[in-house]
Amino acid sequence: MLKALIIDDKPANINTLVKLVEMYCPQLSICATCRNIKEGYIAILKLQPALIFLDIEMPDGNGFDLFQRFERLPFEVIFTTAYDQYAVQAFRENALDYLMKPIDIEALQHAVAKAQEKASLVHNNDRLEQYLSQLRTPVPSKVSIPVLDGYLFINHQDIIRCEASGSYSHFFMVDGKKLVVSLRLKECEHMLPEKFFFGYIIPI
Incomplete structure (x- = not known):
């Protein structure tokens, strides 16, 4: 099961997304919800989620500001927003998906399936790298x-x-x-x- 974090400044949006995930995306576990970028950043460092549902326009800053806090994103990002003008920038920033509010159930399921597939690939790559590292380690004869x-x-x-x-x-x-x-x-x-x-x- 993948750990997911929601960052959105509106409680109603958070509650709706939580319910959609619980009903239609059982492979996800919402580990926390946050109302701004600062809270989200702290929660990411503490909980290390595999997936972030990220709003864009928030009072304390733009959702893209979160990207600047990491040299390399240790998680996948699905943007959830009511604005379509950020889509190109989102994919330039290597976002996994871009969902428009109100969120379509099939689009949500498709995005989550992509996140699960990528997480599986990362896990398999880590296991392969660990195995190769063992092979490179000298073994006493x-x-x-x-x-x-x-x-x-x-x-x-x-x-x-x-x-x-x-x-x-x-x-x-x-x-x-x-x-x-x-x-x-x-x-x-x-x-x-x-x-x-x-x-x-x-x-x-």
């Missing part, structure tokens, strides 16, 4: 494992698999040997590099 008569330093590439055996674990090696390790399997899982090992349960 050897690990120290406690065996019954001391410690062994072995190359993780020489390990085929590990199996649980009560409070011990069995390491099956490429040379055919089986080592008894005085660690539970969960502890072994944390010790071995994630790039090369993963856990699974064999059905009996």
Whole structure:
């Protein structure tokens, strides 16, 4: 579920939008509503919403003033306004959508669907970047494992698999040997590099 924030100086507009979101956009959660740019900026820093519904003409400033407070917007913006003359500027500022008041339900749903799609892409890109970062991180070639008569330093590439055996674990090696390790399997899982090992349960 995406967190959304509403910034609008008119309570009636806020209430209407909140009701429309609750009725027609269940994938959104309104985390806060604000009456001006200053309140909105503080709420963004505190709550870190993924989506902002932003009015343009407000007594304390223009909705575009919010853009100037961020070097890079960490959220998507859907403008909600009664004025059509700002549409070109809105899209130049990379707004996700531009909804005219009174807000059309289908247009709202379409805009929210775009926000959800972009959030999914960002999430997947972050996961990919995290994975690539792990691949770029050097992995120690050897690990120290406690065996019954001391410690062994072995190359993780020489390990085929590990199996649980009560409070011990069995390491099956490429040379055919089986080592008894005085660690539970969960502890072994944390010790071995994630790039090369993963856990699974064999059905009996």
